[in-house]
Amino acid sequence: MDRSFFFQNRSPCKNNFILEQEELNNFNKFLKIKDQSKSVGKQRNDQDSDLEDYYTDDFSNEEYIREYQQQNSQLNKMVKQRMIFLEELQQQENIQEEKRKQLQTNLAISKSKVQGVDSDLLNLISECKCLAEETSTKQDKLLQDKTNLQKKEAETLSLLNHHKFSLQKTIEKTINYKQIYQNLERQYQYYKENLQNINEKQKSLQEEIKSIQDGTHLDAQLLQFTQQKQNLNEKLQSMKGNIRVYCRIRPLRQEEKIAMLQNSFKKQYEEKQQNAQNAKITPLSKASVQKGSVSKAENIKGVGSVGKIDENNPNFQQEMQIYVQSMFDIIKDDDNLLYQITQQNRITKTQNSQNLKLVVPFQNMKSENNIKEYNFKLEHIFEEDATQMEVFSNLQELIQSVLDGYNVCIFAYGPTGSGKTYTMQGEEDYNKWGIIPRSIEYIYSEIEKMQSYGWEHKIKIQFSEIYNETLIDLLHPDGKKDEVQDKVITQGPEEIMKLLQKGYISRKVASTDCNEYSSRSHSIFRMNLDIYNTQKQGKNPQQPLLKGSLNLVDLAGSERINQSNVAGERLKETQNINKSLTSLAAVITSLAKKETFTAFRNSKLTYYLHEYLGGKSKTLMMVNISPAPSSFYPTLTTLRFADQAKQCQNKTEQNTIGNTQSQRSISPINNVGKQSLQKSTISTPSKGGRFQNILAQSSIRNTILNSSKK
Numbered sequence: 079m080d081r082s083f084f085f086q087n088r089s090p091c092k093n094n095f096i097l098e099q100e101e102l103n104n105f106n107k108f109l110k111i112k113d114q115s116k117s118v119g120k121q122r123n124d125q126d127s128d129l130e131d132y133y134t135d136d137f138s139n140e141e142y143i144r145e146y147q148q149q150n151s152q153l154n155k156m157v158k159q160r161m162i163f164l165e166e167l168q169q170q171e172n173i174q175e176e177k178r179k180q181l182q183t184n185l186a187i188s189k190s191k192v193q194g195v196d197s198d199l200l201n202l203i204s205e206c207k208c209l210a211e212e213t214s215t216k217q218d219k220l221l222q223d224k225t226n227l228q229k230k231e232a233e234t235l236s237l238l239n240h241h242k243f244s245l246q247k248t249i250e251k252t253i254n255y256k257q258i259y260q261n262l263e264r265q266y267q268y269y270k271e272n273l274q275n276i277n278e279k280q281k282s283l284q285e286e287i288k289s290i291q292d293g294t295h296l297d298a299q300l301l302q303f304t305q306q307k308q309n310l311n312e313k314l315q316s317m318k319g320n321i322r323v324y325c326r327i328r329p330l331r332q333e334e335k336i337a338m339l340q341n342s343f344k345k346q347y348e349e350k351q352q353n354a355q356n357a358k359i360t361p362l363s364k365a366s367v368q369k370g371s372v373s374k375a376e377n378i379k380g381v382g383s384v385g386k387i388d389e390n391n392p393n394f395q396q397e398m399q400i401y402v403q404s405m406f407d408i409i410k411d412d413d414n415l416l417y418q419i420t421q422q423n424r425i426t427k428t429q430n431s432q433n434l435k436l437v438v439p440f441q442n443m444k445s446e447n448n449i450k451e452y453n454f455k456l457e458h459i460f461e462e463d464a465t466q467m468e469v470f471s472n473l474q475e476l477i478q479s480v481l482d483g484y485n486v487c488i489f490a491y492g493p494t495g496s497g498k499t500y501t502m503q504g505e506e507d508y509n510k511w512g513i514i515p516r517s518i519e520y521i522y523s524e525i526e527k528m529q530s531y532g533w534e535h536k537i538k539i540q541f542s543e544i545y546n547e548t549l550i551d552l553l554h555p556d557g558k559k560d561e562v563q564d565k566v567i568t569q570g571p572e573e574i575m576k577l578l579q580k581g582y583i584s585r586k587v588a589s590t591d592c593n594e595y596s597s598r599s600h601s602i603f604r605m606n607l608d609i610y611n612t613q614k615q616g617k618n619p620q621q622p623l624l625k626g627s628l629n630l631v632d633l634a635g636s637e638r639i640n641q642s643n644v645a646g647e648r649l650k651e652t653q654n655i656n657k658s659l660t661s662l663a664a665v666i667t668s669l670a671k672k673e674t675f676t677a678f679r680n681s682k683l684t685y686y687l688h689e690y691l692g693g694k695s696k697t698l699m700m701v702n703i704s705p706a707p708s709s710f711y712p713t714l715t716t717l718r719f720a721d722q723a724k725q726c727q728n729k730t731e732q733n734t735i736g737n738t739q740s741q742r743s744i745s746p747i748n749n750v751g752k753q754s755l756q757k758s759t760i761s762t763p764s765k766g767g768r769f770q771n772i773l774a775q776s777s778i779r780n781t782i783l784n785s786s787k788k
């Protein structure tokens with residue numbers, strides 16, 4: 079049997095080697111015994127016998143023994159190889175052990191390092207925490223800064239918007255002014271050329287005067303020249319229509335600005351209150367309210383009843399006062415800003431080449447988004463910033479007509495407090511003089527200029543009022559009723575001013591809720607001119623060549639009785655004012671419709687003015703309106719009336735000899751009820767006070783002369 083397979087098939091592990099080694103030793107021992115017994119015949123002990131028994135089967139003959147020996151030597155070689163391999167393994171194991179030790183050392187080092195890293199990590203974590211806190215604080219600050227910036231941005235934006243709006247307005251105005259300036263420049267060129275022509279004509283006329291001894295030739299030419307001028311003027315006037323309607327918007331008054339701010343505050347307050355109420359009504363309490371166990375007002379403590387402001391609440395009053403005061407500082411005199419802040423709609427003027435429109439926006443109380451616009455086409459609109467001078471310069475041509483022998487009537491119409499008396503009479507300061515003093519000044523300056531051409535004028539004035547349907551002569555010492563006398567003026571414009579001043583003091587004025595100095599009567603200033611030409615008519619002519627009449631009417635303000643809060647005598651006045659204005663509106667409507675009969679006699683006012691409404695006069699209605707949102711309804715009614723008035727057509731005619739209209743006085747009107755005037759009941763915070771120092775200021779004649787020189 080080949081036993082080498084034992085070794086070949088065994089794995090080269092240490093135990094296997096030991097076993098193999100043992101077996102080999104045993105076998106060698108057996109061989110030795112065998113050899114000894116063969117040569118010496120030596121006695122075998124028990125152990126040898128066992129070995130011999132063990133191997134006897136296989137090693138019975140010599141051949142086998144040799145074979146085994148060979149195998150044995152091979153096996154020895156293998157054992158040696160295995161031993162070498164074993165040693166190598168041992169060495170590797172040693173190396174591994176070394177490495178393991180090394181690794182352990184490394185592990186220990188790493189562990190200590192990890193411990194270091196751990197503490198570093200802890201430090202880092204705490205640093206991170208600090209950083210996170212710092213970051214969150216910084217974030218909060220940044221958020222705060224951002225909110226502040228956003229607020230500032232919004233404020234700046236609204237300011238910019240406001241500036242943009244003002245700038246746009248300014249640009250529009252500048253464009254308007256530019257156009258006006260260009261027109262004026264054209265007119266100036268035109269007049270300059272005309273003046274040159276006139277100067278040339280004047281020169282040639284003067285030469286003719288020198289050369290021609292017979293005066294009638296000159297008279298004829300002068301008259302022709304004057305008539306040409308009158309015809310041209312007449313054409314110009316008739317082109318503009320007969321009852322012309324101008325509109326003047328007065329500036330907002332302080333009280334109106336305050337009212338606008340208060341309304342805006344109330345609106346905001348109401349909104350806030352509503353929001354607070356909505357927030358406080360919980361579903362449960364709503365249910366209780368529906369069940370009827372809790373009242374809504376009870377439920378919302380401290381807020382007041384739903385949707386309504388308790389105006390008597392001192393907190394509300396105080397808050398509103400603070401708001402209005404602070405806003406007033408902000409808006410100063412910037413009306414644009416006021417309209418923007420209070421979100422109120424503004425009356426605006428629009429213009430194209432043909433039409434001048436007044437747009438009156440009205441916000442429906444029921445729905446905020448429902449803004450209705452009312453458009454009115456008017457011949458001329460004076461906006462809030464129009465000066466007295468600007469207004470008059472637009473009427474100058476009309477006043478000129480009086481000197482050319484026409485009847486002219488300008489009446490101021492509008493709700494109470496809309497600026498009629500300011501427009502007609504004005505105030506003490508020269509810049510604030512109204513149409514009446516400026517017309518007197520203008521007529522006298524023209525008369526002076528015409529004197530050198532042989533023109534002479536006789537001036538008579540009347541100043542009257544219609545109060546409670548009674549016509550009263552304001553220049554009569556006893557305030558004569560139902561008859562107005564002419565007062566002949568001999569001393570020039572100062573005399574007229576003095577008389578007017580007296581008349582203003584007598585005029586019925588009272589303080590109402592709508593106007594501190596409210597006119598309670600219609601006042602009529604009439605200036606009659608008898609015009610002569612001595613060069614044509616010779617010295618001391620008996621009859622005037624032309625007659626002109628200027629009528630300036632300051633109507634009492636139309637007002638709503640509940641709005642002006644009047645009672646007693648004041649209520650009666652208001653009723654009479656409204657009645658006569660209603661008659662005026664009816665007359666205007668009738669004339670506009672060209673009805674065959676017009677009821678002029680329905681009131682003293684229409685009867686007194688009938689020649690100027692339906693006659694041959696040149697009539698201008700100056701419609702005064704207030705821009706205040708609270709005056710919306712009176713403004714609308716007034717503009718509707720103006721719309722009717724502009725449709726009336728008069729046939730203007732010059733008052734030449736044989737074609738004169740007597741306007742000296744009005745005869746007593748029997749069929750209009752005469753009412754007695756209870757003078758003692760009238761409080762008279764006099765509008766005449768505005769005029770008291772006019773005469774003291776400067777000599778009117780000087781003013782007139784200076785202006786005529788200009």
Ligand SMILES: Nc1ncnc2c1ncn2[C@@H]1O[C@H](COP(=O)(O)OP(=O)(O)OP(=O)(O)O)[C@@H](O)[C@H]1O
Pocket residue numbers: 327328329331492493494495496497498499500501593595596597598633634635636702
């Ligand atoms: N264009 C204006 N510029 C400055 N202030 C004005 C202007 N128009 C009117 N006012 C002021 O408004 C107030 C009311 O004006 P005014 O008395 O002329 O109104 P009214 O229409 O005559 O009123 P009433 O019909 O009640 O007599 C006055 O204090 C007046 O000075």
